[in-house]
Amino acid sequence: MAADEPSPGPTTGPATEQEWLAAYDPRAYTPIAVTVDVVALTLRRGSLHVLLVERGAPPHQGCWALPGGFLRAGEEGLDEAAARELAEETGLQGSGAEAALCRLHLEQLGTYGVPERDPRMHVVSVAYLAFAPNLPDPRAGTDAAAAAWHPVSDLDLAPRSGDRPRATGVPADTHGGGVDGHTGPHPIRLAFDHARILSDGLDRVRAKIEYSPLATAFLPYDFTIPELRAVYEAVWGEKLHPGNFHRKVLSVPGFVESTGGTTERGGARGGPRARTYHAGDARLLHPALLRPTREEPEPGEGPSTDRTTIRP
Amino acid sequence: MAADEPSPGPTTGPATEQEWLAAYDPRAYTPIAVTVDVVALTLRRGSLHVLLVERGAPPHQGCWALPGGFLRAGEEGLDEAAARELAEETGLQGSGAEAALCRLHLEQLGTYGVPERDPRMHVVSVAYLAFAPNLPDPRAGTDAAAAAWHPVSDLDLAPRSGDRPRATGVPADTHGGGVDGHTGPHPIRLAFDHARILSDGLDRVRAKIEYSPLATAFLPYDFTIPELRAVYEAVWGEKLHPGNFHRKVLSVPGFVESTGGTTERGGARGGPRARTYHAGDARLLHPALLRPTREEPEPGEGPSTDRTTIRP
DNA sequence: AGAATAGTGTCTATAAGACACTATCGT
DNA sequence: ACGATAGTGTCTTATAGACACTATTCT
Numbered sequence: 001m002a003a004d005e006p007s008p009g010p011t012t013g014p015a016t017e018q019e020w021l022a023a024y025d026p027r028a029y030t031p032i033a034v035t036v037d038v039v040a041l042t043l044r045r046g047s048l049h050v051l052l053v054e055r056g057a058p059p060h061q062g063c064w065a066l067p068g069g070f071l072r073a074g075e076e077g078l079d080e081a082a083a084r085e086l087a088e089e090t091g092l093q094g095s096g097a098e099a100a101l102c103r104l105h106l107e108q109l110g111t112y113g114v115p116e117r118d119p120r121m122h123v124v125s126v127a128y129l130a131f132a133p134n135l136p137d138p139r140a141g142t143d144a145a146a147a148a149w150h151p152v153s154d155l156d157l158a159p160r161s162g163d164r165p166r167a168t169g170v171p172a173d174t175h176g177g178g179v180d181g182h183t184g185p186h187p188i189r190l191a192f193d194h195a196r197i198l199s200d201g202l203d204r205v206r207a208k209i210e211y212s213p214l215a216t217a218f219l220p221y222d223f224t225i226p227e228l229r230a231v232y233e234a235v236w237g238e239k240l241h242p243g244n245f246h247r248k249v250l251s252v253p254g255f256v257e258s259t260g261g262t263t264e265r266g267g268a269r270g271g272p273r274a275r276t277y278h279a280g281d282a283r284l285l286h287p288a289l290l291r292p293t294r295e296e297p298e299p300g301e302g303p304s305t306d307r308t309t310i311r312p
Numbered sequence: 313m314a315a316d317e318p319s320p321g322p323t324t325g326p327a328t329e330q331e332w333l334a335a336y337d338p339r340a341y342t343p344i345a346v347t348v349d350v351v352a353l354t355l356r357r358g359s360l361h362v363l364l365v366e367r368g369a370p371p372h373q374g375c376w377a378l379p380g381g382f383l384r385a386g387e388e389g390l391d392e393a394a395a396r397e398l399a400e401e402t403g404l405q406g407s408g409a410e411a412a413l414c415r416l417h418l419e420q421l422g423t424y425g426v427p428e429r430d431p432r433m434h435v436v437s438v439a440y441l442a443f444a445p446n447l448p449d450p451r452a453g454t455d456a457a458a459a460a461w462h463p464v465s466d467l468d469l470a471p472r473s474g475d476r477p478r479a480t481g482v483p484a485d486t487h488g489g490g491v492d493g494h495t496g497p498h499p500i501r502l503a504f505d506h507a508r509i510l511s512d513g514l515d516r517v518r519a520k521i522e523y524s525p526l527a528t529a530f531l532p533y534d535f536t537i538p539e540l541r542a543v544y545e546a547v548w549g550e551k552l553h554p555g556n557f558h559r560k561v562l563s564v565p566g567f568v569e570s571t572g573g574t575t576e577r578g579g580a581r582g583g584p585r586a587r588t589y590h591a592g593d594a595r596l597l598h599p600a601l602l603r604p605t606r607e608e609p610e611p612g613e614g615p616s617t618d619r620t621t622i623r624p
Numbered sequence: 625a626g627a628a629t630a631g632t633g634t635c636t637a638t639a640a641g642a643c644a645c646t647a648t649c650g651t
Numbered sequence: 652a653c654g655a656t657a658g659t660g661t662c663t664t665a666t667a668g669a670c671a672c673t674a675t676t677c678t
Contacts, residue, residue: 030385034344034425034436071425073342074434078425111423111438113346113383113390122386124346124436126423226657244641246658251639265649271656272648286605287639293598538630556668558631563666577676583629584675599666630675639666648657 033123036081037068039201041131043218049149060191082128090138104132105217127197133220156187157199211288216279224274254282345435348393349380351513352442355530361461372503394440402450416444417529439509445532468499469511523600528591536586566594
């Protein structure tokens, strides 16, 4: 194993604790920064949006980047740091915002630590995935130069050279855009390797709403089946059959629970009122809501390999 | 956002680059250590084993822990560090070991960074999951005091207080043991939060062999369907129907490819020779090999919540 | 010979998708 | 009145699992 101790993981070593304490001075090591970045997703006007902030300093000055910041050493864990950053960035920490934030879903996405990902120093970033229903516009009191929701279809998610495939969760199509259909005229490029992080996050969401009731996290407490369908359509970027979707959702035990009520008005373009539901207590969807089987992209090569092989 | 810059993620700030360089001294910050821990799994005599090392220094001296070590700042990425640690720990870096290591699968599992997880300092550990076919005994030339494969059924994986649930991948039964049936007389407790890390790793493997051809990574290049079934049975801890399993595996396109040959001898306890296969080129199993539907553990409460809610 | 296993055939219950149809609402 | 939508019914096909059966090999 590594000759250098400390930390969980490194195991033995000839040193007793005293010897170790004497020999080890953390400040003598080349420092590594630990940050937390958040891929915050929400649904606005029927399409997926991600929260971005504009960098006010080099490198990548003027570029858009994922919100994030330092892990406060000794003071907080990773989950707390992610929640804090998101609250600060959206300016939603104050009262009155609980309605939106209390339904926030936060989960760890993956960690990115290639030495070259930041020109200044070796930065290890723990990425988090967050989604919540229709979050308001940010800036409500933040110190960020600019923070805004961007449609993910406006972003350039094409894999850049230097970004190696990462391995987490289900590999899926990493071909950017697609969620909304139209990629804007001049796709926005993200700073650092944030395009890859966002791409991994999107893959994760697309896969996860298949077998978890997570899609309900994009909606307010009460919602209708057509609204839930709109979430799936926005995330997967595909139209779903309304009738079959409706029956399928109701057939999964614990996915949704009827409130007994209906909406006040029918759809915007007509139609009867829809019944309202709220999320059930299932943590796993059984059976799952499988994505429509796009034809296999021929056996040439999968999108992302999801395999790391050691080189001796 | 955080007032303190640097790093990808943190975005703006009033500072120009010069100001930033002047204001920021990494050595002035409370240091955070970044380590890489590896959950290395293999199959030995039909049951799942995990690689552990015995700690030779406090804290947790004498306890078993996951192999791991420092990330070398500025020199290596996380994936490389994990591969390096594993090679060092197993003593398999030399020649002659490629046969085993070239089939190694390595993927990131998750990152653990609660400040209290190590009494000495704030340590952020990036955990990796590794598996490979029937790895040999370690110690072949390592500096570890003791490293050995342990049946996972001998370990105490009950959630300890202070370990908060983490959120990655599919939640599954986190009730330890079970894989082998018999939990040993005195279950081994792991150092730090390594029981939770291992538990998360097991959950990940159990879920992932459902929809990925990963189970073949536990086997040599050529294998038989009954051997593949043994992998599933060991990982899931359940007997599977031999006939149905056989047909199902062959029905998934790209999962296995026939070599045309058979084994030299029949089974140890009789039976005809089995045909041999090797892994196909599918990266995703379509349709998936779903786990047998254990009855829902009643709607009292899911095993692990997989939800983190921000506290305003 | 007897026991255990590899592999196949068959039947049933369930789930997914295509399609048609009715009822309700907005314009 | 008309168009769009919510929700249900029905039919076809694919899949999962239970079970039976044959053939092959070890002891």
